[in-house]
């Protein structure tokens with residue numbers, strides 16, 4: 001019989017196969033909402049943390065259960081606490097939820113294009129998030145606030161389906177208390193005790209204070225929300241070139257091999273997920289591209 | 290390029306030389322009423338005296354009146370099944386304590402020698418090379434196979450009923466991507482192969498195979514054969530401005546018409562030599578202690594392909610056919626600086642309802658809203 005090399009997971013030299021991952025273990029997990037949780041991961045071998053840029057994502061592999069693209073939701077200045085916020089919707093994300101502290105999982109990445117924070121310097125920045133779309137925007141907010149003086153007005157517009165779906169509640173409360181950040185939150189459907197805005201997130205655009213001509217906008221959420229938000233921002237006078245959107249497609253490889261993430265000529269894994277709006281505007285207007 | 294001649298009677302020596310050097314020969318052979326690529330050992334395994342009649346939705350083996358070895362065009366298989374296997378285990382994993390270990394796959398056994406690859410297929414291979422080994426990331430399994438595989442090309446002695454390599458500038462004469470290229474010449478009582486050497490590896494192999502320099506008449510005879518093939522293509526596709534046209538044709542009414550005929554069966558993508566899409570399946574055994582990851586061919590015609598939470602992005606057949614054709618002839622160019630179609634005609638032949646990519650393009654052009662009258666696809 002052939003002897004197949006068996007390598008302790010996490011101690012092998014970096015594989016040359018871009019589809020192979022590094023070994024991590026679950027450090028902590030906490031519930032954000034009824035269906036969404038945040039996990040913090042640590043490299044199994046205690047190796048140096050891998051740096052990432054806000055907007056990038058990792059592929060997370062759960063033993064035998066599947067692999068899914070999940071954005072990094074933590075602070076880019078603290079990459080050792082590798083943080084992901086996950087909505088449990090199907091088999092792989094639910095098996096992530098079942099992982100216990102100390103258990104191993106595979107991580108490869110970070111992949112994808114980042115939010116253009118450097119290019120936005122000197123501008124007002126409007127961050128628009130829908131639902132779980134706040135997760136990939138949170139690293140951008142951390143970074144914007146780290147370098148607060150580099151930017152003009154900073155606005156966060158956040159919409160969820162109902163008040164129980166609001167993520168990062170404590171953090172949002174802290175942010176709302178800041179004078180150098182305008183945070184507006186809306187829900188599609190109000191429930192008892194909700195006294196805030198009701199309506200889709202694009203309706204908040206007219207309520208926020210920023211100078212459209214000097215504004216960079218970052219949008220992530222369901223595709224329909226992205227479309228309407230970008231149109232509303234354009235209408236208010238934001239230059240389309242300064243609008244950035246993060247798109248979602250089925251992904252199997254994240255490295256341009258599997259073809260699943262195609263959006264017209266674009267590979268969302270390789271060319272995105274963050275795109276400048278003019279690059280995708282035409283395609284977003286066509287159904288089922 | 291210097292031209293040589295190998296007599297038909299000496300061709301066996303080429304095969305045995307390759308086998309002697311440790312190559313696994315993959316070539317055309319008769320199986321299940323078609324000419325497919327499989328493991329072969331000798332010249333006698335070739336489909337001697339057979340050809341393939343092809344039309345939209347039709348493939349039929351036929352007897353030739355001679356004993357040609359390569360007197361057919363293309364079967365349902367392409368070399369992608371060797372370079373990018375339909376099903377491939379990427380790794381196994383075993384549980385250990387709270388975590389697991391990864392067991393890598395052993396490297397492949399013998400290097401392969403492809404026997405009888407056609408020009409369009411060489412182009413298809415170099416297109417897949419761009420996708421899987423010439424971008425920012427390299428697929429190591431694919432790259433290993435490609436680097437160690439020897440390629441013996443055959444120039445087509447006839448055009449198939451669904452071929453349009455001339456339109457796609459990918460044939461019928463092999464110009465790149467081979468170690469050795471043969472043109473089979475049957476001339477009265479003579480049967481020989483005009484031979485061209487593409488690489489030093491190919492030249493080295495020929496040291497062990499009887500050959501001589503080609504005479505001018507032999508070169509001319511081989512050239513006439515390829516020229517005749519080029520002049521008798523079964524199909525043509527006018528590619529002028531095609532990319533720009535397709536980018537403007539997302540809302541063309543003809544997509545609904547194709548959708549009414551397309552079964553979304555994915556045959557066209559399986560037989561296509563350039564289609565590279567794959568999926569992965571993660572499985573565990575019953576004990577849950579052993580896991581494997583498999584890579585499998587996938588198709589943009591399935592519902593799962595574009596599934597994201599809440600539903601498929603492309604739920605209609607119309608959107609899937611549009612994705613496929615637009616990818617082949619337009620978006621591929623922006624992705625990889627080449628079209629994703631080499632004009633092999635397989636998708637036409639093997640479509641159960643005979644949908645014809647060349648004809649669909651003509652119809653799309655005709656039905657484009659606002660098009661100028663009288664353009665039948667050609668200027």
Ligand SMILES: Cc1cc2nc3c(=O)[nH]c(=O)nc-3n(C[C@H](O)[C@H](O)[C@H](O)COP(=O)(O)OP(=O)(O)OC[C@H]3O[C@@H](n4cnc5c(N)ncnc54)[C@H](O)[C@@H]3O)c2cc1C
Pocket residue numbers: 057066067068069070071072085086087088089090091092093094132135136247248249250251273596597598599
């Ligand atoms: C770039 C990127 C970043 C993402 N970031 C996050 C994040 O930070 N937090 C988060 O909760 N989710 C994120 N998602 C969505 C997440 O990847 C899917 O929810 C997840 O793949 C669902 O897998 P499942 O096995 O649990 O669901 P199932 O419904 O069982 O999945 C079936 C198949 O569809 C695929 N699939 C299903 N939904 C999606 C989807 N929305 N996007 C892509 N593939 C999908 C799965 O990979 C799987 O192949 C991101 C997606 C992308 C593309």
Ligand code: SF4
Pocket residue numbers: 557560561562563564617629630631632633634635636637646
């Ligand atoms: S699209 Fe059709 S004709 Fe073109 S390479 Fe693929 S199978 Fe051949």
Ligand code: SF4
Pocket residue numbers: 550551552553554555556557558590636639640641642643644
């Ligand atoms: S075009 Fe033909 S082969 Fe391709 S999916 Fe449709 S019916 Fe099947």
Ligand code: FES
Pocket residue numbers: 250251252253254255256257258259260261262267268269270
């Ligand atoms: S996810 Fe595989 S090509 Fe983008």
